Amino acid sequence: MPALTNLFSMHFLHTHKNLIPVVLLAALSIYTILTVLLVPVYQDGEAYQRAFTPAHYGAFAAVLLNLLAYFFFRQFFKPMLLLTLGLTLFSIINFLPDNVRFNFGFGDVGVGFSILGLGLVLLYYLLNKPVAHAFINQRITATPTPEQAARRRRQRIDQFKHNFARKSDESLQLMLQEQKVLPDALSAARELLQERQASTEISKK
Template identity: 40%
Template sequence: MNLLRLHKNLLPLLALAALCLYTILVTLFSKVYYEGAYFTRTFDFRHYLAFAAVALNLVVYFCARPWFKFTLIGMLLPGLLDLLSFTPDRISLGFGVTDAFRLSIQPLSLLFIAAYYFLNRTSSRRFLRAYVLPAPTQQRATHYQEQVTQFKATLGRKPDDSLRLMLHDEKLVAAAREAAKQLLHERENTKSSISGKTEN
């Protein structure tokens, strides 16, 4: 179980590698029947890019894992835009008025993006909050500070041990945990200043 948890990000990549292997076998050893005749399948540039991307991600995962998330994003985003093809036949959903202005979305890459998001929910949300979602406005920041002040007034009589427990209680809202943190910090500063005066 620990091994699966440790290599959870490898499992979808192995599934994608198996799909690429299936694509290679189907393309090499099967033909397409069209209008009464059989035609040999061929690879296009999207296939070659997909195979190279999967191979690169496997190498990076085992040899340079800190870079894996970057190469993974570099594979899944072009795949989502239908620039890579992992399957024998091209499967995409097109949106647009004309062929010249048509956006193609690949459902398979979207599925793998969802899988990786599910496997890394905490870090994904942290990344989205840091780099994708808009920064909080001044009004939100002011409202948050008001909440912290209210919680400090409410929690002011609680002992230090209770406040320390609150710091790690994920069920509490962020403003309550911040209030507990500030109260502990203020009490420590007060104790330090009193100790300094006593020594003098």
């Protein structure tokens, strides 16, 4: 019987694994509500009542929308969850009583990330590791087929030809002699010269 219970639990967790972050966020929301309502904040020895922020209300609404999407509109659940994780990561919504984040500064520009949001993104990645790896391999690091590589090279050459269309023959020839540009740019210059030469010969006839 315990083995059957464990098997059922594992199957349930595997089937509903993407609900785990939402359940965690719901628990944090309840904790935050109780903390804000019942636990004062002390400053200079005086107790002050906490208050909910717009980021809190956004977080509570996000939990509700994620639960509704999961149980009634499943096709919208994953986009809704990813949006929630993104908003949490950038501290636009907050599931904790206080906003716990770390900031990176680049001169006058600063970027802040929520520690909770970072943890949730990592949790979601671990729960969906095979799918995430497949997405990365297919969309980001996939090796193009020879046909795809040739098509992309053709597109780059055509773009260079468009950019070089107003250059004189002398400029194109100098470009070929100096060999200081990308190979696709050299191919574009060479093709332009050949096309112009062919056009000149036809016009002479």
